[in-house]
Amino acid sequence: SFPLLIRDITVDTSKCKVGCIDCEEACPLDLIKVTVLTPDGKPVENLEALGEAEKKKLKVNVEIEKDRCPCCRLCEFKCPEGAISVRKIFTGKIRVNREKCPEGCRDCVDVCPITGALYVSEKDGKVYADERFCVYCGACKIACPVEDAITVERTRINHTVVRSGAWNKALEKLASPLVVTKELKARGAVKALEAAEKRMQWRKP
Ligand code: SF4
Ligand code: SF4
Structure with missing residues (x-):
């Protein structure tokens, strides 16, 4: 199935x-x-x-x-x-390591397709994540110019029940940010958002 x-x-x-x-x-x-x-x-x-x-x-x-x-x-x-x-389809965690963010960088906020999942605080001018709205697509991590300034972890996918081992492996891959990040990086940072949208199936073909 x-x-x-x-x-x-x-x-x-x-x-x-x-x-x-x-x-x-x-x-x-x-x-x-x-x-x-x-x-x-x-x-x-x-x-x-x-x-x-x-x-x-x-x-x-x-x-x-x-x-x-x-x-x-x-x-x-x-x-x-x-x-x-x-x-949510995906359950996960997102962390912004603000110590690592270059001054004034907004690349992650600009690429995020979900309004408010990442925002710039009026208090300190730094980037914060709002877990309530993040869909764990990983586009921000790909757009970020600094290694490990953002971590995105997917822990569970809400999907229909499958008994096939091959499908379960494929789903594991889909849930693994490491594999997804590698794949998205291979496609180039500029294409990161498009790739994430396609992967999440929310862009019309
Ligand atoms: S993408 Fe639109 S319809 Fe879907 S959960 Fe977000 S606000 Fe609601
Ligand atoms: S993982 Fe996707 S939805 Fe969540 S903050 Fe990053 S770009 Fe936005």
């Missing part, structure tokens, strides 16, 4: 407020489309033209392109109603 990454995302639209598009705005990959529907399922074009009584009857539909989603959880954290739940 072919192992598939599990993209465990649920949306309880009964909690959504009509007019809210916070998740749509939060998604760094533009994968969410929120629409408001009439009781008979027709999309509402001009919400502002409706009165409060009419608005109460409307429903919200949240469409997510799940097959491209790296499960960063930004939408879950930005939703003010607690309507979205996302389980």
Whole structure:
């Protein structure tokens, strides 16, 4: 059987407020489309033209392109109603060794595809990682000009059950940052993000 990454995302639209598009705005990959529907399922074009009584009857539909989603959880954290739940595909650890960062270097922040997974602190102007949103793609490690200034470790993949030994080996490789880093480095730092995106299956072919 072919192992598939599990993209465990649920949306309880009964909690959504009509007019809210916070998740749509939060998604760094533009994968969410929120629409408001009439009781008979027709999309509402001009919400502002409706009165409060009419608005109460409307429903919200949240469409997510799940097959491209790296499960960063930004939408879950930005939703003010607690309507979205996302389980990460990869579990892992990321560390920034700030002592090693060259003054003013932002290469990792620039390459990171997930808004806020890496950020520059207003307090000390240094780079920090926010584990809540990191998808452990490794692009930052490849872009970083200093050996070991960033470490990215993947410890578990959320995938469908497989019994084949060959597939389990392949999955082990996918979880191993050492192997992935080697592979990405071989492709050149400039291509690091593209390679990471492809590997994580969130870029359209
Ligand atoms: S988990 Fe991240 S990438 Fe996926 S839909 Fe939510 S915000 Fe977008
Ligand atoms: S591993 Fe990927 S998602 Fe996480 S901080 Fe680095 S570039 Fe961003």
